[in-house]
Amino acid sequence: xxxxxxxxxxxxxxxDAFGVGGADLGMYIGDKWYDLYxxxxxxxxxxxxxxxxxxxxxxxxxxxxxPFVDQHIGDYVKEKRAFVMTGVDxxxxxxxxxxxxxxxxxAT
Numbered sequence: 001x002x003x004x005x006x007x008x009x010x011x012x013x014x015x016d017a018f019g020v021g022g023a024d025l026g027m028y029i030g031d032k033w034y035d036l037y038x039x040x041x042x043x044x045x046x047x048x049x050x051x052x053x054x055x056x057x058x059x060x061x062x063x064x065x066x067p068f069v070d071q072h073i074g075d076y077v078k079e080k081r082a083f084v085m086t087g088v089d090x091x092x093x094x095x096x097x098x099x100x101x102x103x104x105x106x107a108t
Contacts, residue, residue: 001041001042002105004042005041005042005043005044005045008042008043008045008046009045009046012045012046012047012049013047013049014049014088016025016049016050017045017049017050017051018046018049018050018051018052019051019052019054020043020044020051020052020053022037022040023039023042023053024036024039024053024054024055025040025043025051025053025055026039026053026055027055028055028059033042036102039053044073066100075091
C-alpha cells in the first residue's frame with residue numbers, strides 16, 4: 001500500500017485524474033459521508049489532482065435500479081426478494097430494496 005501511495009505522490013499534478021479502482025474512499029449512509037480512513041492513507045499525498053472512487057456513480061445510479069427493474073421487467077420477475085449483503089456499501093440499492101419489500105409485504 002505504501003508503494004501505491006508513493007506512486008500517487010509522484011504522479012500528483014502530472015495526470016488529469018486518479019481513480020482508486022476497487023477501493024472506497026468513504027461511503028454515504030443516507031445523506032452523510034463517512035471517510036474510510038484505511039483507504040485515506042493510500043491517497044494522503046494527493047494535493048492537486050482530482051480523485052474518484054466510483055461513489056458518485058454508485059450513489060446516483062443505484063437509487064434508480066430497483067424502480068427501473070420493477071418498471072421494465074417487474075411482471076417477468078415473479079418473486080421480488082433481494083438480499084443485499086453489502087448493504088452499507090450499497091446504501092442506495094439496500095434502502096430501495098427494503099422499501100420495495102416493505103411495500104410488497106404490506107400489499108399482500
